Structure formats: structure tokens, C-alpha cells
Amino acid sequence: MKVLVTGGAGFIGSHLVDALVERGHEVTIFDNLDPQVHPGGRPPRYLNPGAAFIQGDVRDEEALKAAIGKAEVIFHKASAVGVGQSQYQIAQYVTANTGGTATLLDILVNNDHEVRKLIVAASMSSYGEGSYTCTACGPCRPSLRPEEQMAEGAWEPRCPNCGTPVSPIPTSEEAALHCNSIYAITKKDQEEMCLLIGKTYGIPVVSLRYFNVYGPRQSLSNPYTGVAAIFMSRIKNDRPPVIYEDGLQTRDFVSVEDVVQANLLAMERSEADGEIFNVGTGRALTIRGVAEILADAYGKPIRPDVTHKFRKGDVRHCYADNTKIRRLLGFAPKIAFEQGIQALINWSQTVEAVDSFEKARAELEAKGLA
Numbered sequence: 001m002k003v004l005v006t007g008g009a010g011f012i013g014s015h016l017v018d019a020l021v022e023r024g025h026e027v028t029i030f031d032n033l034d035p036q037v038h039p040g041g042r043p044p045r046y047l048n049p050g051a052a053f054i055q056g057d058v059r060d061e062e063a064l065k066a067a068i069g070k071a072e073v074i075f076h077k078a079s080a081v082g083v084g085q086s087q088y089q090i091a092q093y094v095t096a097n098t099g100g101t102a103t104l105l106d107i108l109v110n111n112d113h114e115v116r117k118l119i120v121a122a123s124m125s126s127y128g129e130g131s132y133t134c135t136a137c138g139p140c141r142p143s144l145r146p147e148e149q150m151a152e153g154a155w156e157p158r159c160p161n162c163g164t165p166v167s168p169i170p171t172s173e174e175a176a177l178h179c180n181s182i183y184a185i186t187k188k189d190q191e192e193m194c195l196l197i198g199k200t201y202g203i204p205v206v207s208l209r210y211f212n213v214y215g216p217r218q219s220l221s222n223p224y225t226g227v228a229a230i231f232m233s234r235i236k237n238d239r240p241p242v243i244y245e246d247g248l249q250t251r252d253f254v255s256v257e258d259v260v261q262a263n264l265l266a267m268e269r270s271e272a273d274g275e276i277f278n279v280g281t282g283r284a285l286t287i288r289g290v291a292e293i294l295a296d297a298y299g300k301p302i303r304p305d306v307t308h309k310f311r312k313g314d315v316r317h318c319y320a321d322n323t324k325i326r327r328l329l330g331f332a333p334k335i336a337f338e339q340g341i342q343a344l345i346n347w348s349q350t351v352e353a354v355d356s357f358e359k360a361r362a363e364l365e366a367k368g369l370a
Contacts, residue, residue, distance in 0.1 A: 002026045002070050002114070006058055006104070007077035009047055010037060011218045011225075012121070012210075012259055016075060017048050019260050027051040030058070030067040031078070037219050046217060058100030065107050068115070073267055076104060076120045076194070079187070082224030083125060084311065084360070086183035088367045097186035098193075105197045115203060117273070119266050120194040122209040123187035124171075124252070124280070128178030130318030132166035134159040140166060144180055150310040155245050157316050168250065168284065170321035173209070173276045180313040191276070204273035206266040208259075211280035211320050215256030215340060216347035223360035228253065228341070230357060231291050232348050235298050237355040240305040244314065244370070247288025247306045252280035252319035255335035255343075265329040272329055280320025281333045290337075297341055298348075311370040 003020050007013040008029030020027045029051050035041045047053060056063035058078045068074070080086070080096040101120075108115060133139050142157035149158075156165045179185045191207045198205030214228035223230060231241035262279045266272040291304040325331040364370040 001072050003073045003075065004028045004030060004068055004071040005075045005077060006030045007079060008051070009033060009044060010077060012213060012256055013077040014044065014046060014048070014217055015256050015260050016263050017051050019264060021048050021050040028067055028069070028071065029053045030056055030064065032057040036222055039221065059095060059103055061103050061107065064103060065111065068107060068113060070114050072114050072116045074115055074118045075263060076101065076118060079121065083181045083183045083313065084364050084369060085224045086181050087313065087369055090182050093182050093186050098189040101190045101193055105193060108203065109197060109201060117204045117206070117267060118194055118198060119206045119208065119263060120190055122191040122207045123184065124209050124211045124318055124320070125181065125184040126177045126179050126188040127171055127175055127318055128180045128184070129157060129315045130171040131169050131175055132157060133169050134162065134164060134166045136164060137161045139169070141175065141178070142166060143178065144313070145316065147312070153308060155316060168317035168319070170282060171318055172321040173278055173324055180315065195274070199274065206272045207276040208262055208266060208279050209276060210259060211252035211254050211278065213256055213259050214253055214344055216343050218344065220348055220351060221354035221356065223356040227287065228290060228294065228344060231294050232344060233355050234357060235295050235300055235302055236348055238300070238302070239355060240302050241291040242357060243287055243291060243304045243306045244309055244311050246308060247304065248286050250284035250286050250317045250319060252283060253285055253290065253337050254280045254333065255340035257335050258333045262325065262331050265331055269329050275328065277325040277329070278320040278322050279325065280322055282320050282322045284317065284319040285337060293338060294341060297345055309370065311364065
């Protein structure tokens with residue numbers, strides 16, 4: 001099968017390309033090699049030689065049209081990534097994510113093509129706060145925590161009905177999307193645009209809402225990448241990971257291997273068509289615990305710097321209810337965090353890690369976001 005992977009030189013995309021090539025598919029990679037992700041704007045050394053590579057930007061209609069060619073399946077992974085950065089590089093994120101997706105869909109709607117399925121990378125960030133339950137009122141979805149509450153160090157969300165602290169529960173695909181960042185809005189845009197156009201023009205579309213993906217090839221020099229890689233960069237440079245709030249906020253960390261599994265199932269199973277799926281483990285890990293696991297696994301006596309400060313727009317708890325993807329596609333996460341993190345550590349020992357966290361923090365503080 002002929003497959004196009006936009007963003008195929010990136011972290012998740014490159015692992016997916018490897019799996020597709022291994023299965024005998026004819027794969028084309030389309031990637032702009034953003035220097036923030038790829039130092040010097042150079043192709044990464046892990047780029048699969050069994051795939052064709054085209055350097056180009058999804059906002060370039062002619063280049064993208066040429067890359068689509070006779071593709072039968074498109075995995076749309078191309079995206080500017082970074083919640084905090086999106087709050088002050090607004091045009092960059094909107095044009096790259098929303099605009100790039102619009103360009104892709106415009107090509108499919110207005111030109112002859114062979115595309116049989118489109119799989120779009122969405123994000124758990126679009127949920128905003130996760131789902132909770134109140135002992136008095138039952139299930140609820142609190143809004144963003146007020147800054148006045150955060151300034152008092154009262155970190156846990158409160159019931160929107162009675163105001164008492166609530167307990168987190170898994171977030172399902174049925175939960176409403178309450179975006180807290182430009183990045184989250186653009187990921188919501190990508191998802192909804194693809195599903196709408198797919199339904200309108202009879203193109204099967206699958207949306208995969210990734211939770212916190214980690215693993216080898218995640219850039220250790222990009223301070224806007226995933227938290228596990230940011231922590232790893234600090235630890236490798238003998239500096240403590242910096243944690244906001246009290247470190248007890250939770251996320252769902254899913255291995256890139258399991259994310260690839262979900263993508264392949266979405267491509268291969270017709271039950272996926274027109275559906276939205278959470279891609280996570282269903283296990284909540286504290287951010288402080290993640291930092292401690294990483295330091296211990298790396299063999300360094302480094303403890304995290306828990307600041308008890310906060311960033312605007314951060315959510316407290318969000319982890320996946322993955323019942324739907326298990327039931328419809330047979331997805332089963334195979335990699336526990338403690339196991340998968342060793343692969344990230346092994347990878348980190350082969351690459352340079354430029355710790356740019358302080359620069360990123362200074363930018364957030366300058367914009368009044370932290």
C-alpha cells in the first residue's frame with residue numbers, strides 16, 4: 001500500500017514509518033525539518049532509508065500535492081508542538097496546524113486522488129481539565145482553576161456545583177473539549193476539520209487523541225517537547241528537573257511503541273473509520289514520580305526542584321479512559337512506564353542534550369505565563 005506520513009521525520013512519525021516499511025508498504029515522508037526539532041534543519045540519522053523523503057511544508061500546497069501523489073493512506077502527523085510556546089507564537093501554531101491541515105484537506109477535496117483513509121494525530125490537551133467525581137454531586141468537569149486559588153497553593157480542582165475538592169477519574173472520548181491553549185485549539189481544529197471533510201466527501205477518517213507520548217527520538221534539546229524528554233535533558237546535564245505546583249499533578253504516559261500500534265490498527269481496521277480514540281495507558285502517574293523514576297533509572301542522585309509555583313493554563317489531572325480503543329480495535333498497551341523509560345535512557349546516551357529549559361522558562365515568565 002502507498003502511504004504518506006506528514007511529519008514523518010519527527011518523533012512519532014519516524015517510528016510509524018519504520019513499522020510501515022517493515023510491513024512492506026511503500027512509504028513517503030513529508031517533513032519540513034523544523035530546526036527546533038531537527039538541529040540545523042538536517043534530516044535525522046534514524047530516517048528510514050526504505051522510505052522516500054521529501055522536504056516540504058504542509059502550508060505549501062504544490063509541494064504537498066506532489067507528495068500525496070498516489071497515496072492510499074495518509075497519516076497526518078505534521079504539527080507545531082508546545083503548549084506554552086503556542087501562547088505567544090500564535091500565528092506560527094495556527095498557520096502550521098490549522099492552516100496546514102486546511103491545505104491538506106483542500107487538496108483532497110479539489111483534486112483527483114487515491115486516498116482511502118486519513119488518520120490524524122489529535123491531542124489530549126484539547127480536553128483541558130480531565131474528568132472528576134464529587135462525593136456529593138457525582139461526575140463533573142471543573143473549569144480551569146482560578147489564579148487566586150493557585151496562588152494560595154490550593155492545587156486540586158473543585159466541584160463546579162458545590163465547590164468541594166474533587167477526585168480524578170479516567171477521561172473518555174465523550175468528554176467535552178475545553179481548550180486552555182492555542183496549541184490545544186489547533187489540535188481540536190485538525191481533528192474536527194478532518195472528520196467533517198471525511199464525512200462530507202466519503203473519506204474514512206480516524207482521529208487519535210494522544211496522551212503524553214515518550215520514547216527514543218524525542219528531542220532532548222527542544223524545551224517545548226514532552227515532559228519526560230525535558231526532565232531527561234536536565235538529568236543528563238546533572239541538573240534537577242523543575243516541577244511546577246507540588247508535583248502531584250498526574251498525566252498518562254504512553255510509549256511511542258504503543259502509539260505506533262494504535263496507528264496501525266486505525267489503518268487496518270474498518271471499525272476505526274469515522275471514530276475518535278484516546279491513545280493512552282489508562283494509568284495516572286504523578287509528575288514528581290516521573291522525575292524520580294527517571295533519575296533513579298539514570299543512576300543519578302538528583303531530586304526534582306518542586307517550585308510550588310504555577311503556569312497559566314496548566315491542568316491538574318488528565319488520564320485516558322481507553323475502553324473504546326480496546327473494544328473496537330483490540331488495542332492493548334504493552335509497555336509499562338518503568339520498562340519504556342529505559343529505552344529513552346538508552347537513546348539519551350547516544351545524542352546530545354542541550355538543556356534549554358531556563359531559556360524557555362524565561363520566555364514564559366516574560367510573557368506573564370509563569
